[in-house]
Amino acid sequence: MAASNKEQSKLHIAMFPWFAYGHINPFIQLSNKLSSHGIQISFFSIPGNIDRIKSSLNLSPPNQLIPLTIPPTEGLSPNFDSSSEVTPQTAQLLTLALDQMQPQVKALLPQLQPQVILFDFAYHWLPSVASELGIKAVHFNTFPAVINSYLTVPSRMTDPNKPPTFEDLKNPPQGYPKTSTASVKTFEAQDYLFLFKSFDGGPCHFEKILAFTNSCDAILYRTCNEIEGPFIDYFKTQINKPLLLAGPSVPLPPSGELDEKWEMWLGKFPEKSVIYCSFGSETYLNDAQIQELTLGLELTGLPFILVLNFGTSNSTDAHNKLEASLPEGFRERIKDRGVLHTGWVQQQNILAHRSIGCFLTHAGFSSVIEGIVNDCQLAFLPLKADQFMIAKLFSGDLKAGVEVNRRDEDGSFAKEDIFEAIKTIMVDTDKEPSRSIRENHSNWRKFLMNKEIEASYIANLAHELKALVQKA
Template identity: 60%
Template sequence: MSSKSSFELHVVMFPWFAFGHISPFVQLSNKLSLHGVRISFLSAPGNIARIKSSLLVTPNMQIISLPIPTVEGLPPGVNSTAETTPAMAGLLKKALDLMKPQIKTLLAELKPHFVFFDHFQHWIPVIASQLGIKTISYTVFSATSTSYLTVPARISEKGEGPSVEDLKKSPNGYPLTSLTSVKSFQARDFSIVYKSFDGGPTIYDRAVGSRVGCTAMLLKTCKEMEGPYVDFIKKQFKKPVLLTGPLVPEPPSGALDDNWASWLGQFPAKSVIFCSFGSETFLNHDQIKELVLGLELTGLPFFLVLNFPAELNSQTELNRALPPGFLERVRERAVLHTGWVQQQLILAHGSIGCYVCHSGFSSLIEALVNDCQLAMLPLKGDQFLNSKLIAGDLKAGVEINRRDDDGYFGKDDVFEAVKTVMLDSDKEPGKSIRENHKKWREFLLSEQIQNKYIVELIEELKAMA
């Protein structure tokens, strides 16, 4: 499959230390290395084993371990945001900024054509250009959320960040799509992007700085799904914007654990709700209570995965959050689990009919390539905008309704959303949502489309190199 003329391309991959960021870099590395591109992948020592397990073993792939500098308040041995509290994640960014000298030395040794870097490393373009190395700012978020939150149009002529009222509306010049405004509680959540903690650069400063300084931008998306947002980003940054295409995860290897396979196997096809919010998105006790009561109301079997911040005891928290008598009532038809599960293998199981999730972009793609309907409960940041893309533009899922001011949702809101896509699947809007889901599934699973984007990306990189 490798094209003869691309063997000389050498790319350094440097994602932020969070697995939600590392995974898209791994997926892209695998696709590029199959086409003969040489990859040097950088991460912290404690992340290497997990990265190794998903990177393809090819002669042109190497992983380089980078020690994280000591920062006061950051426990030694922290390698990713999975091990930190929100305050510590800020210290991890501080440690990242202290890595400039070692990154510069490494780049001088490796002499790659390109560094693909994440939006927190806004200093990479400067040090790479001193070495004559080109830089690609690789954004792992949807073009929808990037275009809404981290574009120059969000900062006023006086250099002031947007107010909550500003953030409720799309920025000036925004494309005419279903995304015209967001709720008050969502806009308040967005304002964190423009806030500085201990005088350091804001998320906005880092993201926009990365894109202004780089040779070209790369977005993890395709024209077919997010065309208008891609065009707006191009206009805003006035530089080449490349696309990876729909980076669909490889089918998972291995088999589903026997205990889960046998539990799921006792229910009819497409009858089970799988509900999970990833490893770094947490619900509070009131939200958990309404969620589980809503799932109970459906009368359907469900598999619920709930995680809690690292410093809390998950089992204790779960027991405190559940309504009295709940476990006894659903014992025959529910599993409640904390910790990691084989998400892709569960979503691919024939009995799963609906996926209730937080709308992380990778989770949404995993749902769309499997035959399970989407009921979305976004809880922070880009999740709110990803959910609007799927429910509004693509009409391939439904968002759980929430109150404007405080984001409250009740058990009936959960029930209504699941009912639309599972119990009312032969009525509108459930019927057309399922049809759209099927259309996007076929599109995303087309090898030809995926391959075309990667081949075009390599051609564009060669032209730049």
């Protein structure tokens, strides 16, 4: 039966996020915001994520949530089905499994008939599938523009037969903006090398990114000109296609009440006095880093919550690894003012509590935004790729936080480095640079909390996506 004119005019978007929650959540947020503009959403993920996604995604008809079957993959457990089990090792295997999902996705899309696909980095093959089916493919980049403009632009690899060395990666590509992000340490450049290595004998990550950048119909960033203007402008010079912006992607206020155990513990401390320290679900510290971090938190004399993950979904294993990594006598010394936790926590609810004054974070983009809107001073301890650049952006360019000092060669840090970073924003509040950081932080919070700005970005994005479909 032919669709009515009204049905044909309604935009239908299929969402394909990578399977980890740091990627899923931005896709959920954008889906919900686009739904408010009458856009239909079909959202794809693996079975183990479905229930958790249901709790956040607007599934009012005709929106739908569609599970993808994970094909058998050597090295990946047959029972694997959830992003909570994604470790650095399983992530590589899961990308191989995702490549094998191409036939089932190709079979589903003609049935669903979306006009647009928004895809994450791991779906590097989706633009060609979409092109065959007459569907527009838009790469929704969950990383900020600052990291892609530095690393994954055509000007980064001048000789296709000679990948860049870490010395090359210490320097920005030609024409890159003159900002604090252009200063890269040795250990950071070493980390960036993974983009130029092949893990399965096929193209490296850089080649895959460049391929889908060239073949997709548009690129979408969850950012705004006010925060990343110079990097957005530079990236535009590197691509010959539309670059769309979704705005700063401010999360909705946390739903539900904070668990009683956290409410009771946090309620014991004065307003803005507690440090909350967490590194997300996919960033793990080694034992040496945990030792210095915990001792640094102890040095501050301030109450704190420290959340650590160890790449395992088994709570007993995680607890044992935590205990083995702690300094001797640490628990006894901090028992009245420190809490150690492994696994998931109500991060937004905790950050929103009146007693939280500082967020020591890995500098994941979502975490940074959550920290600012909840009025928590920011200390950054980035540990990989995009986190390095985000920390430089917010501490160096925007001067809205402070980064923990690290050694150039290996990225090591001492307890004193943790102490000094937190002291700057939590103790020396009447001195510079703390006063300037707090003022800038406050200004950016006002900007992010301005609902009219975000609404304008989303309305414009909805209009541009509809125009993209109508374009011949």
